Amino acid sequence: MNREEAPGKSPEEMYIQQKVRVLLMLKKMGSNLTPNEEAFLRNYAGVVHSQMSQLPQHPIDQGAEDVVMAFSRSETEDRRQ
Amino acid sequence: MSLQMSEAEGAVKVEEWQQTFYAPDSGIQSGATTIRDEDSVSARAGESATDMEAQYSLTRAQRVRAAMFPETLVEGETALTAHSNPDQPTNVQRLAEPSQLLKTAIVHLINYQDDAELATRAVPELTKLLADEDQVVVNKAALIVNQLTRKEASRRVLMQSPQMVSAVVRAMQNTGDLETARCAASVLHSLSHQREGLLAIFKSGGIPALVRMLSSPMESVLFYAITTLHNLLLHQEGAKMAVRLADGLQRMVPLLKKTNPKFLAITTDCLQLLSYGNQESKLIILANGGPESLVFIMRNHNYEKLLWTTSRVLKVLSVCPSNKPAIVDAGGMQALGQHLTGSSQRLTQNCLWTLRNLSDAATKQEGLDGLLQILVSQLGSDDVNMLTCATGILSNLTCNNARNKALVTQSGGVEALIHAVLRAGEKEDVAEPAVCALRHLTSRHPDAELAQNAVRLHYGIPAITKLLGQPHYWPVVKATVGLIRNLALCPANQAPLRESGTIPRLVNLLLKAHQETQRHGSGAQQTYQDGVRMEEIVEGCTGALHILARDPINRGEIASMQTIPLFVQLLYSYVENIKRVSAGVLCELALDKQCAEMIDAEGASAPLMELLHSPNEGIATYAAAVLFRISEDKSSDYRKRVSVELTHSLFKHDPAAWEMAHAAMPLDPGYIPDDLDAVYPPYGYSDLPMDGLPLDAELHEQYMPEMTYDPRQVYPNPL
Numbered sequence: 001m002n003r004e005e006a007p008g009k010s011p012e013e014m015y016i017q018q019k020v021r022v023l024l025m026l027k028k029m030g031s032n033l034t035p036n037e038e039a040f041l042r043n044y045a046g047v048v049h050s051q052m053s054q055l056p057q058h059p060i061d062q063g064a065e066d067v068v069m070a071f072s073r074s075e076t077e078d079r080r081q
Numbered sequence: 082m083s084l085q086m087s088e089a090e091g092a093v094k095v096e097e098w099q100q101t102f103y104a105p106d107s108g109i110q111s112g113a114t115t116i117r118d119e120d121s122v123s124a125r126a127g128e129s130a131t132d133m134e135a136q137y138s139l140t141r142a143q144r145v146r147a148a149m150f151p152e153t154l155v156e157g158e159t160a161l162t163a164h165s166n167p168d169q170p171t172n173v174q175r176l177a178e179p180s181q182l183l184k185t186a187i188v189h190l191i192n193y194q195d196d197a198e199l200a201t202r203a204v205p206e207l208t209k210l211l212a213d214e215d216q217v218v219v220n221k222a223a224l225i226v227n228q229l230t231r232k233e234a235s236r237r238v239l240m241q242s243p244q245m246v247s248a249v250v251r252a253m254q255n256t257g258d259l260e261t262a263r264c265a266a267s268v269l270h271s272l273s274h275q276r277e278g279l280l281a282i283f284k285s286g287g288i289p290a291l292v293r294m295l296s297s298p299m300e301s302v303l304f305y306a307i308t309t310l311h312n313l314l315l316h317q318e319g320a321k322m323a324v325r326l327a328d329g330l331q332r333m334v335p336l337l338k339k340t341n342p343k344f345l346a347i348t349t350d351c352l353q354l355l356s357y358g359n360q361e362s363k364l365i366i367l368a369n370g371g372p373e374s375l376v377f378i379m380r381n382h383n384y385e386k387l388l389w390t391t392s393r394v395l396k397v398l399s400v401c402p403s404n405k406p407a408i409v410d411a412g413g414m415q416a417l418g419q420h421l422t423g424s425s426q427r428l429t430q431n432c433l434w435t436l437r438n439l440s441d442a443a444t445k446q447e448g449l450d451g452l453l454q455i456l457v458s459q460l461g462s463d464d465v466n467m468l469t470c471a472t473g474i475l476s477n478l479t480c481n482n483a484r485n486k487a488l489v490t491q492s493g494g495v496e497a498l499i500h501a502v503l504r505a506g507e508k509e510d511v512a513e514p515a516v517c518a519l520r521h522l523t524s525r526h527p528d529a530e531l532a533q534n535a536v537r538l539h540y541g542i543p544a545i546t547k548l549l550g551q552p553h554y555w556p557v558v559k560a561t562v563g564l565i566r567n568l569a570l571c572p573a574n575q576a577p578l579r580e581s582g583t584i585p586r587l588v589n590l591l592l593k594a595h596q597e598t599q600r601h602g603s604g605a606q607q608t609y610q611d612g613v614r615m616e617e618i619v620e621g622c623t624g625a626l627h628i629l630a631r632d633p634i635n636r637g638e639i640a641s642m643q644t645i646p647l648f649v650q651l652l653y654s655y656v657e658n659i660k661r662v663s664a665g666v667l668c669e670l671a672l673d674k675q676c677a678e679m680i681d682a683e684g685a686s687a688p689l690m691e692l693l694h695s696p697n698e699g700i701a702t703y704a705a706a707v708l709f710r711i712s713e714d715k716s717s718d719y720r721k722r723v724s725v726e727l728t729h730s731l732f733k734h735d736p737a738a739w740e741m742a743h744a745a746m747p748l749d750p751g752y753i754p755d756d757l758d759a760v761y762p763p764y765g766y767s768d769l770p771m772d773g774l775p776l777d778a779e780l781h782e783q784y785m786p787e788m789t790y791d792p793r794q795v796y797p798n799p800l
Contacts, residue, residue, distance in 0.1 A: 022709070025702040030570070031665075032631060032672055034710065061661065061699040063624060064563055066480040066521050069514060071473055072400040072438035 020047045029061045193234040200235035204242050211248035223264035230271035240278040247285040254290040259299050266305035273312040288323040295332040311347050314354040330365045337374035342384035349390040356397050363401040372407040379416040385425050392431040399438035409443045418452035433470035440477035460497035469510045476514035483526035490528045495535035503544050509554050516560040523567035533571035546581040555613035562621035566628050575632035587622045588642045594618035616656050624662040630669035645679045652688035664703035671710040681711040690726050
């Protein structure tokens, strides 16, 4: 969560800003929002606009990473032909 | 001058040797053509028949021949029997065919015995001559010994003489004359075809001498030396250790730069014999540039036996953690991939096993497009070894490699992998990598959605769901739940996944795995089954249910299985990923009002408040969202607490701003309105005046319009 805030913001403004950020992050992660939440974002479109550029660019919560399988733990038996 | 003198001396010595030998002139000094002993009789026509007979009588073999097979005597020789009648056939001639065969065998035996007697008489003298100071003598003696090895009987006599073999070995390693070295090496090569000969060479210190011959500038010496060493490595106990001790590997690896395919085949086979199961040997091969040379051979030769022996060395080296990256960096993957479609089954299989071993070190290699396409086509094979290798290689090469993922997807890899899963049955060595490969293809690359749809379109969902059933092989289960999670990302897959019974299977697996973790304690203790931690199964199943819960019908089914208490409990897990997925699934379930109440009733608020402070953005986001959703119809006190915690976490790194916010907030109960049905007009942030904002209750009512909840509102249909 963004903790760097411009000086002079009121607690209410900061709260709105962070709430918008939470909802935008949810959307970025593919989660659904309630109608009220969608309405909230519409209500604070200006904050949405300013927060969009501050969202992390890297993907969030993509699930488990790919992992290699180690096959070369031991030599396979070799039959001379 | 000295040469003439030594030649004269040599001639004397050979003449002396001949006089002790009843055999005819070999022609070494006289230049006469080598003649057989029977012929020598005719050469001495001046001698009387009596003398000739007397000579015959001195040789047992000759007496036997005269008695039994007079027809084998050459012109001038007489039969010894007193009862012979030229007009009548001999007893032997009267015998039937089987007896004729017996006669042939006995003739051979007689000749054999002749050769043996000849060699027996010659060995002591030849042994001495091989050690002579005169190199000409040594050379001639070596030539003679080499001749003797051409016949089995005399060869056997030679190998039965440790002194002779030692003399040959010493002559080979001490001589400065290439021809002598060649003869001596040829002798050892001849002896190495019998066990007795191998033992004699081994005991005579032949191995270090032969290893030294690997540096000879003469190709024939090289050939004899490597072939003899090969025979020793194959059949003589102790030879491998002796070759290693004599620095044989260090001498052999540079020979890989030669061009003769048959020579290379023997050399590579020697390397395989020496390095199989011996880590030190593998490191020596690496240190001497072995991987590069072996890969070069695979790229540039087409002699099947050489390719096969080389692939066997690469297979042995491919299990060595140090050799593996060197082989890959030398282009080993591409080179081995050239030989997967030929007619040699043994070559193809060896290349596949080697590729499989190397594959986890090759995830970042470029230029593997051709290999990937061949592997996809091999997924259609019924050969279980081929399937095992192809699925394993594809699984690793698609790991964290978007290009390879896209290529395999576009080459029909999804369909081919599904068929491999269907054919795998209970063969985990095929099923696990095949499912892992599908899991890789269905996430983290631009064509992931294409792959997710392809699984459904090729009827893969029922087959994949079936893998969750018993008996549980946990590595396959783990891979499958990860794949299901990815498949659920595609909205069109949600219903098919539900219809195939995925949700109850996942919930049951989750319960089972969670029970195992609880049974074995908490904290640092982890429970493994088939090499898989049960915490991984908990994480995987919860993660899959999280994504499945994006669908409203699935959401209802998940909640109806009494899973909410478990998900809340998982918020306390020490495993970060389990906290994330459980917060995630609760976030989705909390979209539903009833579920939100159930979540709250389970006491989720406390752990969620803690998770607000998580450094993991995903966890903090999910936790905040769940708290928002469960606090919508809460009392003002509750919502205030949430607000304070949220703000606290937001101000965690900015204490000054926290102080300002804390001082500005009135703490009276009227801070948050109780009227939950009030609807507040929306306003944009940009319309807010920057100064003089009254911090009274009215403003706070407007400040948190989202805290109101109208139960009459209907959630829109998601997705």
